[in-house]
Amino acid sequence: xxxxxxxxxxxxxxxxxxxxxxxxxxxxxxxxPGLVVAESxxxxxxxxxxxxxxxxxxxxxxxxxxxxTRDYVDGAGFARLMSEKGIARDTTLVLYGDRNNWWAAYALxxxxxxxxxxxxxxxxxxAKWIAEGRPLSTEVPQRPRTDYPVTERDDSEFxxxxxxxxxxxxxxxxDVRSPGEYTGELLHMPDYPQEGALxxxxxxxxxxxPWARAAAEDATFRSRKELEAIYQDExxxxxxxxxxxxxxxxxxxxxxWFVLHHLLGYPRVRNYDGSWTEWGNAVRVPIRRGDSx
Amino acid sequence: xxxxxxxxxxxxxxxxxxxxAVGGQQRLQLLLEFSDDLPPLPARYAExxxxxxxxxxxxxxxxLAVEVDAHDTVHLFFDAPRExxxxxxFAGILHAGLDGLGADEVLDTPGEFSSQLGLQxxxxxxxxxxMAAMLGRIKRQVRERRD
Numbered sequence: 001x002x003x004x005x006x007x008x009x010x011x012x013x014x015x016x017x018x019x020x021x022x023x024x025x026x027x028x029x030x031x032x033p034g035l036v037v038a039e040s041x042x043x044x045x046x047x048x049x050x051x052x053x054x055x056x057x058x059x060x061x062x063x064x065x066x067x068x069t070r071d072y073v074d075g076a077g078f079a080r081l082m083s084e085k086g087i088a089r090d091t092t093l094v095l096y097g098d099r100n101n102w103w104a105a106y107a108l109x110x111x112x113x114x115x116x117x118x119x120x121x122x123x124x125x126x127a128k129w130i131a132e133g134r135p136l137s138t139e140v141p142q143r144p145r146t147d148y149p150v151t152e153r154d155d156s157e158f159x160x161x162x163x164x165x166x167x168x169x170x171x172x173x174x175d176v177r178s179p180g181e182y183t184g185e186l187l188h189m190p191d192y193p194q195e196g197a198l199x200x201x202x203x204x205x206x207x208x209x210p211w212a213r214a215a216a217e218d219a220t221f222r223s224r225k226e227l228e229a230i231y232q233d234e235x236x237x238x239x240x241x242x243x244x245x246x247x248x249x250x251x252x253x254x255x256x257w258f259v260l261h262h263l264l265g266y267p268r269v270r271n272y273d274g275s276w277t278e279w280g281n282a283v284r285v286p287i288r289r290g291d292s293x
Numbered sequence: 294x295x296x297x298x299x300x301x302x303x304x305x306x307x308x309x310x311x312x313x314a315v316g317g318q319q320r321l322q323l324l325l326e327f328s329d330d331l332p333p334l335p336a337r338y339a340e341x342x343x344x345x346x347x348x349x350x351x352x353x354x355x356x357l358a359v360e361v362d363a364h365d366t367v368h369l370f371f372d373a374p375r376e377x378x379x380x381x382x383f384a385g386i387l388h389a390g391l392d393g394l395g396a397d398e399v400l401d402t403p404g405e406f407s408s409q410l411g412l413q414x415x416x417x418x419x420x421x422x423x424m425a426a427m428l429g430r431i432k433r434q435v436r437e438r439r440d
Contacts, residue, residue: 048322
């Protein structure tokens, strides 16, 4: 059961307008059967302080990751998680979160690996919903359990591994970390603790486009025209390029993956989730320091 | 004084037991209560934020101040936004567990105290390190104030 798409004029310029909904659309459809809203935040307590009424919580750290191996949950684990949250395979799943939808885009990317058919992001995320004075609730909804089918994760289309990135050298790469992380001056995000990368710098050939440039001040995505100016005019990507994006653990780059693939329509964009915490620790991989790609 | 040399004071011990007595989701609720209970800054700091020390190891903005009075009693002050409830919650735990204690008791708090709350599976290791960093800075300030 697919809910109607949001026909907001701004979205119609994007390659896949159906991937976004406005806060107004969501408020109108909040009680529709067939819709589940899920909040995914950087701060794991934010949902508990108040969330969009009826929204479930999707925790990137405890729920989407395998607890032992550095990988995402498998098909059975994902099916269990979705069933517990009351999400069916034909549910329209709208994701939103804090910090320009940073973690919501990550959750959406992981759900994409399992091929969930109808995924959408709330344009502007949590910040815009709150800025507009829309209601929040601390009530945790008890959605009836579903029987989500076990679907194996498909890593081939949208995920890149280290060896694939090594084979990709010379082709377009986008580094979405902060400028200091890119040049190698910092081993971690400004104001964040060190996360254990032994070497600083970037993957040779990668262009630096910090992820949050794709977001406007109100946390919504920039217009298609503005995005093209950033990624095409400045970073030099061409619409038929095969692009790999990366950051530190693959979360910030999920946001850029969403922009390039769904909003600008690049057919082949892969997120390298090993990212700098793998590359910056790997033996004998090439690294470049400084400003230039 | 090396981190981890001491034992938990009775108040921190009680907090650790509270966390230990409940399951995962309730632990987050408990952390939220500590976040809500963190007292606001008194005017002398609210109006002079430059007197506060930033704790960049936390993933969200956090500032703190430490006073040691004439009776060698420690007073703690924290500033953390409501939009960052996890970091606020950590500050709330430290306030509840250490404010008003003697300086020696504060200095005796094990550096790895945060790992005794059973939050490792719920909160990313990065955030827990933020709490350890707050404690480290509190202890350093206590030592400085006493000198």
